[in-house]
Amino acid sequence: MSGTETPVEIDTGTAYELGPAEIDADLIEVERGTPTGEMLRRYWHPFAVSTDADDTPRAVRVLGEDLILFRDGRGRAGLVHPRCCHRGTTLYYGKVEGEGIRCCYHGWLFDTEGRTLDMPCEPEGGRRKERYRQPWYPVQEYHGMIFTYMGPPRDRPAFPRYDVLDNVPDGWEVVADGNNIGLEGDPTPCNWFQTHENVMDPFHVFVLHAGFSGNQFVAEMADIPDVSWHYTGQGVKSHQDRVLDDGRFFHRVTEVVIPNVRIVASPFVEFDGPATSIAWTLPISRTETKIFTILTRPIGQTRRRALYDGKRWNELTEAEHQRYPGDYEAQVGQGAVTVHSEENLAGSDKGVTMFRHLFRSQVKAVADGRSPVGVTTDAEQARFEVRAGNYIGRRDDVIDLG
Ligand code: FES
Ligand SMILES: [Fe+2]
Structure with missing residues (x-):
């Protein structure tokens, strides 16, 4: 063999080289006796x-x-x-x-x-x-929803209450909805955490909901926003800021509260001000999830749903699910439990990273014998003031509202 042959370039990045799939147990376990299952059972x-x-x-x-x-x-x-x-x-x-x-x-x-x-x-x-x-x-029971506390009896916390549900304007009603966002009550067949951390992923709204599958919400949500993330006392919030076509400033705030509360203002931007609903991502089991929502609305108003090429989600054919995917397809598409070792988190995932960090620290707190955030036996301290919302107006007037 002579030494003059051109070396063959070896392909890299083939699926053959994938390592063993590793899942971060601290993010996905729900069962009694597991560190995360015990943390969840403090709420x-x-x-x-x-x-x-x-x-x-x-x-x-x-x-x-x-x-x-x-x-x-x-x-x-x-x-x-x-x-x-x-x-x-x-x-x-x-x-x-x-x-x-x-x-x-x-x-x-x-x-x-x-x-x-x-x-x-x-x-x-x-x-x-x-x-x-x-x-x-x-x-x-709270506003038509039934809650349970499944943790150690001696650690049972005061029941948390939410200002936007307890102070409803005249002419509005409070409604409990166990419908799991359009799935007609069926659970979503994947782990709850991948569904929940999506709330701290505002960039997917711009891609999945405002472009890839058409604009599923409203014109105000169509442009890519300036995004920042911030720790709150009990969770993480994201700011999504846009200048609307008419020159007004749109300051949208979304928050997650440890462990599984999600506060997302209407993506249809019907109301200017704090979010009009509180929702919980319930782990039914390790691979089943259901979102429960308590919402407020003008009496009798029907709840708006995202549309997929003019259809509701449960009216789509399989080919249409491929053509017009939404949250269900994206999140169930990650697998029954997502594989963390195959992820590559980027800068736009900072909110996901921050939430995972805070969540893991609460698992550790409980394992170390401490109370996780937001748990109190004092009913007054258990009152929660919502910051999430859609705030529209002059920039200086709305930027501090959320
Ligand atoms: S099994 Fe005997 S009373 Fe229930
Ligand atoms: Fe989404």
Whole structure:
């Protein structure tokens, strides 16, 4: 062989060279006993609307746990472990009564906090009923949404309230929506975190929603904004600033609050001012997610939906989903759980990076025995003032509003 041959250039970057797929467990775990599952369990989570609780037991799944929701004859909502504490059949087949739920198998009756009220096969209906407690979780109803706290009882925080939901103008109503943004109640089949961190990714709005699939919102949202991100006391917010065609300044603020609250003003820019809804990205399980929203609106106004070539999302054919993708396609397209080792985060992902950093630090806080941010037993401190919104006007007048 002579030494004069031209060396063959070796291809690089082929998929053959991909390393093993690695997932950041701190971002995606939801189960009891995992570090992140324990952090999530220090907060109240919405999981149903009030009308979901009635005298027919309903199977629900929250943070990877299967549970039974019901409402007793006195109007109290109850959330219990499905396996009866007697011999384990499911309370899904139970009967709801005035005082609680009665198991179909041997008739033990439990109240909404799991206390055993009756054991009909035992002498005197059970002489030591107080020894048996059906595992349960506390619930709280707020503006038509049902929340639960699934963490250690001694750490149960005050229930957080939101100014924009508690101070509604005359002629407006507050509505709880468990519809998961147009999916007609079905869960989104992917991990919750990739859905949630999208809220700190304002650049995708310009590409995915205002160009790639046509402009799905309104003209005010069409131009690429100046973006900046900022830590708040309990989360991260992004500023998206634009000068509109008529010369007015459009200051849009979006925020996420630890662990899973998302506050996004209407992308249809119907209202000038603070956001008119609060939403929660609920981890149903590691690979199922559902967004619950409490919104305010002029009484009777219908909720606007993004359109895809003039159609609603659930009217699209498979080929149209490819041609006009939206958040569902982009986020479920990342996989049931996204693969963090195959990402290349860039400067425009700074909001995602900031949120991940803050989130991981809260997982560590709980693992170290500290309280995560926003958790308080003081009801006054649990009141949240919303900064997110659409603020339009003279630059100097609106820039400090969010
Ligand atoms: S298994 Fe429920 S009462 Fe026996
Ligand atoms: Fe989006």
